[in-house]
Amino acid sequence: MSTVAAARSWKALPGVGLIASLVLTAALGAGVLALLGASPLEAYRLIAAGAFGTPQRFTYVLTAWTPLLLCTAGLFLTFAAGLWNIGIEGQVVLGAVFTTGVLRALEHGSPAGAVLLLAACAGILGGALWGAAAGALRVFGNVHEIFGGLGLNFIAGSLTVYLVLGPWARPGIASTSGTLPFGATLWLPVVHAGPLAIPGEVLLGLLALGLVRGAMRGTQFGLRLAAIGKSPRAAFRRGVPIAREMLAACALCGGLAGLAGFVLVTSASSRHQLFPLISGGDGFLAILVALLANRVAFASLLISFFFAAISTGSLQLPLQMQLDSSLSGVIEGMLVLLVLFGQGLGTRLAPRGR
Amino acid sequence: MVLIATVLAASPPVIFAVLGETIAEKAGVINLSLDGLLLLTAMVGFAAARATDNLLAGCAAAMAVGALAGLVVAVASLSLSQNQVATGFVLTILCQNLAYVLGGPLSHVPGPQVAHTPVPVLGHWPILGPILFDHDVLVYASILGVAAAWWYMFATRPGLALRGLGERPASAFARGIDVTRLRYAYTLIGGAIVGLGGAAFSLLVKPGWSRPYGIEGTGWIVLAIVIFGNWNPLRGAAGAYLFVLLQTLATTLQSWMPNVPTLVFPTLPFPLMILTLLLVTLGNSEWIQRALGRLPAGTRRGILHVVHVLQTSPPASLGVPFEPE
Numbered sequence: 083m084s085t086v087a088a089a090r091s092w093k094a095l096p097g098v099g100l101i102a103s104l105v106l107t108a109a110l111g112a113g114v115l116a117l118l119g120a121s122p123l124e125a126y127r128l129i130a131a132g133a134f135g136t137p138q139r140f141t142y143v144l145t146a147w148t149p150l151l152l153c154t155a156g157l158f159l160t161f162a163a164g165l166w167n168i169g170i171e172g173q174v175v176l177g178a179v180f181t182t183g184v185l186r187a188l189e190h191g192s193p194a195g196a197v198l199l200l201a202a203c204a205g206i207l208g209g210a211l212w213g214a215a216a217g218a219l220r221v222f223g224n225v226h227e228i229f230g231g232l233g234l235n236f237i238a239g240s241l242t243v244y245l246v247l248g249p250w251a252r253p254g255i256a257s258t259s260g261t262l263p264f265g266a267t268l269w270l271p272v273v274h275a276g277p278l279a280i281p282g283e284v285l286l287g288l289l290a291l292g293l294v295r296g297a298m299r300g301t302q303f304g305l306r307l308a309a310i311g312k313s314p315r316a317a318f319r320r321g322v323p324i325a326r327e328m329l330a331a332c333a334l335c336g337g338l339a340g341l342a343g344f345v346l347v348t349s350a351s352s353r354h355q356l357f358p359l360i361s362g363g364d365g366f367l368a369i370l371v372a373l374l375a376n377r378v379a380f381a382s383l384l385i386s387f388f389f390a391a392i393s394t395g396s397l398q399l400p401l402q403m404q405l406d407s408s409l410s411g412v413i414e415g416m417l418v419l420l421v422l423f424g425q426g427l428g429t430r431l432a433p434r435g436r
Numbered sequence: 437m438v439l440i441a442t443v444l445a446a447s448p449p450v451i452f453a454v455l456g457e458t459i460a461e462k463a464g465v466i467n468l469s470l471d472g473l474l475l476l477t478a479m480v481g482f483a484a485a486r487a488t489d490n491l492l493a494g495c496a497a498a499m500a501v502g503a504l505a506g507l508v509v510a511v512a513s514l515s516l517s518q519n520q521v522a523t524g525f526v527l528t529i530l531c532q533n534l535a536y537v538l539g540g541p542l543s544h545v546p547g548p549q550v551a552h553t554p555v556p557v558l559g560h561w562p563i564l565g566p567i568l569f570d571h572d573v574l575v576y577a578s579i580l581g582v583a584a585a586w587w588y589m590f591a592t593r594p595g596l597a598l599r600g601l602g603e604r605p606a607s608a609f610a611r612g613i614d615v616t617r618l619r620y621a622y623t624l625i626g627g628a629i630v631g632l633g634g635a636a637f638s639l640l641v642k643p644g645w646s647r648p649y650g651i652e653g654t655g656w657i658v659l660a661i662v663i664f665g666n667w668n669p670l671r672g673a674a675g676a677y678l679f680v681l682l683q684t685l686a687t688t689l690q691s692w693m694p695n696v697p698t699l700v701f702p703t704l705p706f707p708l709m710i711l712t713l714l715l716v717t718l719g720n721s722e723w724i725q726r727a728l729g730r731l732p733a734g735t736r737r738g739i740l741h742v743v744h745v746l747q748t749s750p751p752a753s754l755g756v757p758f759e760p761e
Contacts, residue, residue, distance in 0.1 A: 114534070114537060114538065117538065118537070118538065118540065118541070166521055166525075168525070219710065219714065222723065223713075223714045223717060223718055224717035224718060225710060225713045225714050225717055226713075228468075228521070228659075229656070229659070229660050229663075229709065229710070229713055230710055230713075232653075232656045232706070233706040233707060233709050233710040234710070235706075236653060236703045236706035237703065237706055237707055239703060240703035366529060369525065370526060370529065373522055373525075373526065404540070405537065405540065406536045406537045406540045406647065408532075408533040408534075408536035408537045409533070409537050410533075411529060411530070411532070411533030411536075412530060412533045412534050412537055414529075415526055415527075415529045415530030415533060415534075416530055418526045419508070419512075419523070419526045419527065419530060422512060422516075422518045422522060422523060422526065423511075423512060423516060423518070425516075425518065426512060426515070426516020426517060426518045427516060429516070429517065430515070430516060430517075
């Protein structure tokens with residue numbers, strides 16, 4: 083009786099499961115820290131302070147948030163079509179590569195606004211090409227998008243290394259630290275609100291998420307993607323051009339990821355350069371966000387912000403506690419895993435036939 | 437000759453990982469957490485062996501962690517009907533980060549290492565001796581493991597049941613087999629063998645621990661090798677040896693071409709992974725079948741034969757949950 087009641091409240095209030103998962107995650111994370119002889123409370127305090135301690139750190143959180151928003155928006159499309167776009171990491175990188183290429187070519191002598199706009203288009207194009215490549219491997223070659231995408235991720239990674247050390251090396255020194263940073267005219271604008279500096283690209287992220295949400299709910303394209311995701315066979319019988327729509331979903335997701343790559347190079351708080359591992363796991367983290375959000379755009383907004391805060395805050399750990407900043411990944415992964423378990427438990431315990 | 441010996445010496449981690457994953461997938465469960473799991477078990481194996489100064493304890497700890505990861509995948513997918521790909525992907529991220537966080541204090545510290553043990557008598561054979569019998573225990577174990585896994589799957593009754601789990605669980609159930617319980621067992625066993633692979637990295641092939649550890653991505657390659665291996669331990673092992681050969685050659689190439697950035701060579705296996713998968717899966721695609729239909733009969737038969745040999749197909753119920761009615 084009590085389990086049934088618990089299950090019912092679990093289903094009725096998705097918050098219960100989430101809060102339980104959050105508490106459990108914090109406890110398990112504390113266990114990991116205790117294993118290392120570190121104080122969990124101190125570590126959590128540092129993470130919070132690292133994210134919200136000063137206005138500048140809050141700006142960093144917002145800066146980390148935008149690429150996540152863009153990637154998550156893209157993933158809504160591929161997830162809807164039942165595709166695992168693990169190649170998103172490489173799509174972000176290609177976006178950054180294309181952006182850097184355009185910025186390098188037009189850096190001097192062209193109006194900055196036009197250059198940035200062109201660079202954004204190039205970033206979108208780069209990501210879309212990489213996404214379409216993974217999609218084409220799946221649609222025409224039967225190579226599962228997980229493997230096609232991963233292979234493409236690694237190729238994108240070595241392309242960056244090659245560019246940074248070779249053709250785009252800094253004059254004089256060739257090191258993996260990155261290309262020559264771009265000047266302040268090629269940074270994205272910042273909106274000042276009191277003591278806070280809000281990076282302008284946040285607007286891009288929110289806009290992308292809104293557009294994707296609208297497309298999924300109110301367009302033929304969105305409905306067709308959802309039909310493919312539910313049952314490709316049934317969608318095919320009803321005349322949905324599966325190959326075309328899957329390719330489109332991959333390319334669009336890649337395009338949004340490429341825009342994230344553009345933001346990583348041009349954001350006012352970025353390093354303003356191309357460097358190896360520039361995506362730094364943003365794409366993978368966005369997959370976790372999308373899994374947790376379960377196709378609810380508003381939820382993804384909050385989750386991605388939360389994850390951006392944890393990831394940004396964790397950067398203080400190696401500086402002040404000699405702990406690895408990967409603790410953020412442990413917390414984020416643990417949370418998603420526990421929520422998945424909670425969902426399963428909720429379905430299992432729920433009374434059948436209702 | 438030296439090359440074969442080098443490849444064999446470096447192969448145990450990949451071989452064990454391929455065997456473990458093949459067993460789990462043969463039973464119908466994809467354990468996608470491999471890439472992170474190999475890192476975590478490598479770290480745990482090294483940590484445990486160092487703490488106890490006992491290599492067996494290191495291997496046992498790594499296998500226990502591997503089995504635990506298998507248990508997580510099994511519970512989530514078999515008992516809680518969650519998507520196996522989702523669980524596995526989250527788990528791989530979790531394991532990787534866990535390895536980095538927990539392994540922090542172990543970075544670049546010395547520790548125990550598996551000793552070199554030539555087989556007496558056989559090791560002195562001309563030619564074959566140095567190639568096959570002048571290695572570490574884990575190398576012999578990996579070769580025997582491949583043979584044992586093949587024999588178990590294709591020549592024993594329980595092996596037949598194992599294949600049934602992945603192909604037609606409903607008829608296995610009708611024959612009185614507890615599908616879910618057996619799938620649990622094989623996912624755990626498979627995870628443990630993958631764990632042994634992780635330990636083989638940190639105690640033999642890449643002694644010690646660091647961040648990054650340098651094997652990032654290998655787990656994904658292993659998952660691709662399982663597909664290339666058509667879920668057969670022998671063909672999987674062949675794929676694994678090919679991959680290790682490629683890595684060895686890449687290292688050699690690098691010393692020949694000092695002008696190419698060193699970080700480029702380790703990525704070479706990935707485009708090849710895509711091409712290989714393309715080769716083994718392309719035969720299934722519709723447009724290839726159509727294109728082949730237009731060829732003259734003689735050529736077509738030749739190509740179809742090649743396609744058929746290359747082609748692989750997964751266990752029919754791989755990743756599909758089983759609900760007894």
